[in-house]
Amino acid sequence: MNYTEVLKMGFSLNWSARDCSSCERSNAKELRDGGFGTVYYGILRDGREVAVKRLYEHNCKRVEQFMNEVDILTRLRHPNLVSLYGCISRTCRELLLVYEYIPNGTVADHLHGDLAKPGALPFPTRMKIAVETGSALAYLHTSDIIHRDVKTNNILLDNNFLVKVADFGLSRLFPTDVTHVSTAPQGTPGYVDPEYHECYQLTEKSDVFSFGVVLIELISSMPAVDITRHRHEINLSNMAMNKIQNHMLHELVDPSLGFESDCTVKNMITDVAELAFQCLQYDKEMRPSMVVVLEALKDIQHKDYIKDKEEINISADDVVLLKNDPVPLSPDSALNWNISTSSTSNGSC
Template sequence: MTKLLHSACLLICISGAIGLAAAAAGHPGCQTRCGDVDIPFPFGIGDHCAIHEGFRLECDNAMKGTSNQKPFWGDFEVIKISMEDGKVWVKAYMSRQCYNQSTGGMSYSDASANLSGSSFWLSDTDNKITVIGCKTLAYMTTDSYVIGCSSACDNKVNKLTPKNGSCSGAGCCQANVPKSIQYYQGYFNEDYNTTKIWMSSPCSYMAVMETAAFNFSTSYLTSSVFYDTYKGGVPVVYDWAITSKTCTEARRNKTSYACISNNSQCIDNLTNAQGYRCKCSNGYEGNPYIKDGCKDIDECLNNATYPCKGICTNTLGNFTCSCSPGSYMMNGDCMPKKKLRFDSVPVVVGASIISVVLVITIMCAYLIKERRKLQLIKQHYFRQHGGLLLFEEMKSQQGVAFKIFSHEELQEATNRFNEQQILGQGGHGTVYKGLLKGNMEVAVKRCMTINEHQKKEFGKEMLILSQINHKNIVKLLGCCLEVEVPMLVYEFIPNGTLFDLIHGNHGQQISLATRLQIAHESAEALTYLHSCASPPILHGDIKSSNILLDRNLIAKVSDFGASILAPTDESQFVTLVQGTCGYLDPEYMQLCQLTDKSDVYSFGVVLVELLTCQKAFNLNAPEHEKSLSMRFLNAMKNNKLADILDDQIKNSENMPFLEEIAELAAQCLEMSGVNRPSMKHIADNLDRLRKVMQHPWAEQNSEELESLLGESSMVSSRYTSTGNFSMERKGVMELDSGR
């Protein structure tokens, strides 16, 4: 399959010290336009014309032998640059799969982009992941996410009929772009292709592109119109910052600080919490990156934007609007003053009092109306999320320790959701630390989205989740239903996550016994969710950052509020695959069906993390080594387990236990879910290993130790004899499709 990798090498060559003196000196003689595109500083064409190499452009002929010049930024053609908004528009390739009549099979071309190390990233507000096709499942992988959607042209259940201008699953679907993405690669699920429908729909497409530039047409499905329109590249919007420093850090070095114009100000990038840009202060316009670039706006010359029906006087950064002597300002107009006779004073005073009373009455009525309107909106959301059902169930079930919080309570607890209260952010939402009345510490999760099915079932599912009572599961204390997307309230766990413990660069020694304890307690929690909860609960996003640790390093599985109850029929299968790259079950990616064995696969990755102290996905590693699970399975297959184990725990005394845990992890990582063990089986085996390690006679009685450790030692022979492994192209695992 063809791989179209768009190099962005020029963007990565950003030095820490910005040579502003050289840039400013070279700027006056530099080219400020290429073809039809304006090139404002800090961008520049050629040597010493940009603020630094990351903003350097080349002005080349778009086609050899022509005089039509276009600006290029590495391999990207630049369409437009907005200095004020901190955005740049470029053309990027799309991913495509088409039926090949000559071979009778599918041909593929996958697009990707890598801006890692630069000050540029995909705009999450201006772009969307767009998929076009009559039988298509496509997705975008990043270093942290796998996000995509599926589209079809007809379905016996849903009767999907494509319509012009509509992109909601019928021939076209879209997904949101996560924040701060600098790397992505597009893929197609090859089981969804056009081999059987190529006469009516020969091709499918996937592109990350500007939302405003796309308008779906049904002709995109039956012809090559979409490809012909954008074969030079689809428009994509990138946000940018001068460097990765914050404004506070940048101001410390006056020689490299970019906001050099008077009447300019520095703006921190709030999208990914790093980097800064410059802008002219209010009342000024121009270029803040050059000396004296910000000029005063003469508001009096633009009456449409700055209306003044009197005498307009321009001031630095502002203007005044006044009336001539003998008149006064009223509702923006100059009105002539009238002399009042003595006998008219009482009338005027009375009229003034009546006017004040009338204004106060109107304001009070308006405030009462708005308050009632807000209350009705809250009641609507409360009913929509199943609040009435939840309330009735709570009354009928005595002793349920679950509370329905008001929005005001959670605002007060989190200091109005102050950014300084943020504990963590992920694909499902943002978690804030809160302090309830009575000094009770909690974690408040604001979810990002909720679908229609979840809205109807939310109250019912919250009551089920609230009844989970396990020492290794974070307790769900309550929820808030009177907002558009419900909020969840958990107990607060103070000691961070397992991810922080393993990868936090704190130099702390983590014994094998501690790692085995955390693994066993986490497995017990998942066993409870799968086997003891009624109905069973699927977590859906098991990873080391969702396993919290208390002060005694007791494991607490968290974030099960984003879980789903086990589906009972096909109508509950998901169409949007979401998860964390490196932990995602390949069978779930292919079949769009989340099962308990999906949690088993993800738990297997966590086991490998504990054994190796390596991250689940490494973007900077070679293509075949990006996935930790694939590196681990290859090591098991080639009898090189010792090469991948963490040096802290790798010794002759621990090796029997390490081999046993590794074999258990390999079972969890089986490509087919039916071949994976249950969480109860995993928990029982980990419990057995802990008990063996705790016995003081374990070293002395080697025969019994070997007997205890030999109960599940079937994996290594299976891996060395069959060698039945498959890798998805470009580093993401999938089921072997027979290619």
């Protein structure tokens, strides 16, 4: 259904699609309130549950964002992107978008919001969220689309914690014959690529930076911005870079994840933190692509850390024996040991 068609399916809210101004007087269930509009819960006449986004103001800027979201979502199909069912016609005084309803809140809700509970979101689930979000963003980038507002509030979860990335009002179709697009900085504080904010040059690496912040949120359970923190740590990205650089990752990680008690979790979190560190580089050229980030996350998710730990322990025992041996190590033996330790260091505690 395109912009010029009336949403013939209809939806049973306490306000009518024919009189959109009654939204303000309705008792419709409000799901969330964002920077560009309020999202309500509804039910289509065929019984499907939906989320209805009502944009705040019917002005040129809002119409542009409305059309942008419709244009992008109608051309995309991915299991980790929210589906657009339809939209209201030009004859309506309001701008309404009708999406599939995702019932389990946002990642932000579960990390540091109303649904946050210690231990309720174990690290394997967080890894799954990271991989599925990365998959959605990699798909967008291969489709020449930049999301521009990647954040945990825009990552929805169903009852099985399946990810649905949402909110494409700021997204930009990226021309295939240029390296960047110059545009005024937009996005959410704490997630905005600092180089983009400085140079006004939008690239897919801007999404990579924002995703790096999401990864840090997943391992820390902290919000991207918190004015109650020390002034140098108000932005989570700044705090994370400092902690990782100074080998203080344990001060950043959510204690409920088992970082200090579970070697596998500790090594997985360390690898995720190192990947996030790459994503958060100031120079966009130093950041990996989303495709590379996704592959790295999948490797971390499926890596056998226990096997790696056994290998490093065997190598360490051999070193003890060699130290007790009066015969000195040959240069080749020493080289082999250095290669062995460097390739398996992530598998040890």
